[in-house]
Amino acid sequence: MKINEIVNIIGGKVICGEAMLDTEVNKGFASDLMSDVLTLDTDDVMLITGLANLQAIRTAEMSDISCVVIARKKKVSNEMKKLAEDCNIVLIECCGSVFKTAGKLYQAGIKPVF
Amino acid sequence: MMHFEFDIEGGDFSKAGFASSQLKRILKQLVTDHKVVKKTVVALYEAEVNVVAHAYSGKVIIDIDTDKIQIKVNDKGPGIEDIEQAMEEGYSTASEQVREMGFGAGMGLANIKNNSDEFNITSEVGVGTQLEIIAYLEII
Numbered sequence: 001m002k003i004n005e006i007v008n009i010i011g012g013k014v015i016c017g018e019a020m021l022d023t024e025v026n027k028g029f030a031s032d033l034m035s036d037v038l039t040l041d042t043d044d045v046m047l048i049t050g051l052a053n054l055q056a057i058r059t060a061e062m063s064d065i066s067c068v069v070i071a072r073k074k075k076v077s078n079e080m081k082k083l084a085e086d087c088n089i090v091l092i093e094c095c096g097s098v099f100k101t102a103g104k105l106y107q108a109g110i111k112p113v114f
Numbered sequence: 115m116m117h118f119e120f121d122i123e124g125g126d127f128s129k130a131g132f133a134s135s136q137l138k139r140i141l142k143q144l145v146t147d148h149k150v151v152k153k154t155v156v157a158l159y160e161a162e163v164n165v166v167a168h169a170y171s172g173k174v175i176i177d178i179d180t181d182k183i184q185i186k187v188n189d190k191g192p193g194i195e196d197i198e199q200a201m202e203e204g205y206s207t208a209s210e211q212v213r214e215m216g217f218g219a220g221m222g223l224a225n226i227k228n229n230s231d232e233f234n235i236t237s238e239v240g241v242g243t244q245l246e247i248i249a250y251l252e253i254i
Contacts (some may be wrong), residue, residue, distance in 0.1 A: 054127070058130065065150055
C-alpha cells in the first residue's frame with residue numbers, strides 16, 4: 001500500500017516527507033515501547049505510536065522504518081520534524097487512538113509483523 | 115581501518131542516538147548487507163540509551179576493519195551489581211522519566227546481545243560499565 005493511501009485511510013496529516021508518499025509499505029507495528037520496535041528484524045514496516053518524542057524518530061531511523069504515524073492527537077515537535085526530514089522518514093499526525101488507527105489499517109490490508 | 119569516538123552525556127535524551135545515527139551513515143557507505151548495518155546500529159542505539167538513562171557520561175569507540183566492526187561503550191556511572199539479572203528480559207531499574215521516553219522495560223541489554231555477533235559486558239559498582247559489541251563482516 002502506498003503511504004498516501006495510508007494517510008487517507010486514517011485521516012492523517014502529513015508533517016514531512018511529502019516526496020515519499022508514493023513509497024510502498026505493507027506491514028505495520030504499533031507500540032509505545034521503542035525497545036520492542038528495536039527487536040523487529042522485519043523490513044518494509046510502518047510504526048504507529050502515541051510516543052511523540054525524538055526517540056520515536058531515532059528508533060524508526062535505526063530500524064529502517066520509512067513511515068511513522070503519531071496517533072492519539074499527539075503533536076509533532078519541530079525537533080522531531082527536523083530529524084524525520086534528515087532521515088527521509090514520512091511523519092504523519094493522526095487524531096485516532098493507536099487501536100483505531102491500527103484497526104483501520106489492518107482492515108485495509110496492512111499486515112502484522114507477527 | 116577507520117576509528118571514531120563519540121561522547122555521551124548522561125540524562126540528555128535529546129542526543130541519545132547521535133552516535134548510532136553517525137555510524138549508520140558511515141556503514142551505509144561501506145557495508146552492502148543492510149541487515150548487518152541495522153543490527154549494529156540498533157545495538158549501539160540501545161547502548162547509548164542505557165548510558166543516557168543510567169550513567170553520568172560515556173564514550174563510544176568504534177573501529178571498523180575489513181572483517182569486523184568493534185564498538186566499545188564505556189560509561190562512568192553507578193555500574194551494575196548483578197549482570198546476569200540485568201541481562202534478563204523484563205528486569206529494569208529505569209526511572210519513570212526513562213519509561214516516558216519509550217524505554218526502560220528491561221529489554222536493552224538482551225536486545226544488544228541479540229544484535230551482536232559477540233557481546234561482552236563488565237561492570238564495577240560505583241565506577242561504571244563497559245560494553246563491547248562486535249559484528250563480523252563478510253569479506254567480498
